[in-house]
Amino acid sequence: MENHLFTQKVNGINIYYELFGDKSNKPVIVLVHGFLSSTFSFRRLIPLLEKDFTVLAIDLPPFGKSEKSTRFKHSYHNMSIIMIQLLEQLHISKAIFVGHSMGGQICMYAALQKPELVNGLVLLSSSGYLKRMAKPLIYSSYIPFFHLIVKRRLEQQGVEHNLLNVVYNHSLIDQEMINGYSEPFLDHRIFMALTRMIRQREGDLPPEDLHKIKTPALLIWGEKDKVVPVSIGKRLHQDLPNSIFIALENTGHLVPEERPEEVYTHILNFLCNQRMNLE
Template sequence: MGTIPTSGVQSRELTVAGVRTYLRRAGAGRPLLLLHGLGASSYSWRFALPEFARDFEVFAPDFPGFGRSDKPRDFDYSIAGLHAWLIALMDALGLQSARVAGNSMGGVVALWAAMETPARVERMALLGTPAYPENRPRALWPLGWPIIGRVLEAMLGETSLRWMAKTTFVDQSKVTEELIAEYGEPLKSAAGRRAVAEFIRHAVPADCRERVARYREVSQPALVLVGESDQMVGPAGAERLARDLPNARFVCVERCGHAPQEDAPERVNALLAEFFR
């Protein structure tokens, strides 16, 4: 599996809400949580970890079901379930509150945390975050269908990963064999494939419309960042979120796709540094 380009990053495992959890940590200072997207892992923050370790104690976990963390069959892979796990992680790390950056699925969990447990989120950067039902990954919706969804779940693997990477990244030089190996390894197991499918099946909560209406109640400072070529959220979807959040700033990054922290790391790190410092 992939490596993080710095000797200052430590890896550890801890049990969170009954799940063996893999975590990358670097630096010292105010806490900063980095949350990855669907099908990714803490590896997606490899360019950010050494940058922010200069000013923060940075934590980049693998969500249950992803990366090197365990993938229990009975885990609740809904947004609510991942949020509950995130709060348990913060408790395990002794973090009363933190700055939070989340990409895609990680951004959705960060936004949920800001709404449900506002005292735990000081400020948040939402990168390529599908905050509305119409922004959720339509290409993956069939995973939630009866019968055919199970068939498609079994087919998740390197071929589908390479297709997703092609549509996710503008800078195709970032799609290295190391990246494919890192994100492809969990899909070799039925448990890893199931975690992806289960999140998709629960990606739009029954009360989604009510939650969208509550975005205007979120008071934390927010940076809503999107890649100009993000095929899932798009600039329009992100700009809508920035309008709905009372204390948000909108930024669109040129020549960048759905994973800005990987696709354009230098520019995105600078924007995040300005926001978090």
């Protein structure tokens, strides 16, 4: 059986990724997950996309199976640099970037930093306009063993509770989904890395930077999104000069889990309308 699962050292950090297809004869599509998530969130979308694309799904540090380093600066800028460098190591010079939630913000950072790499942007309920963490929380993150407070807070919320908040159709939530979103948190080091992220994550891109992104962009939102409301998507649509906005009825925040077929179809239509080569 062909191996699709890989780990590669990028800028001193072990990065986990999944690669499906032969990048020599199919266009590359890069999947970037959201906060507290991993490549697992694209499990229903990948089988559809790999019919037409070489699919590269990445676990951003410290999430999923990527390294939970206490040396890495967990900023959006650095995460996007890691992503860019991984593509360079894999000899990928151009790709379509698909980002969910926080991953959408990372993709926009990449498009701003290296526009020649990003052939198209697909933003699935992307985060937008978030400021830095409040200063009291940033200062608190320096308290010894603060990571235990982070761990306790996440445990109190629980994965199932969080899934109920991000998925509109609760019948989709089964044990496989709960296990998949729980697995990364079995590694205790993630809480120390998340503590660093609290103090190191800069804010989302401001409108003046969004205006500079000329890359064609498709924005897909769930109308019932409780995490990143549809109003954020419409605002991003206004600030991204070359964008299209689509809202899906009866859909929550976890768009690639809830509506993979519709996302796949909209991506194909978007790329065809942009006359991008899919051969």
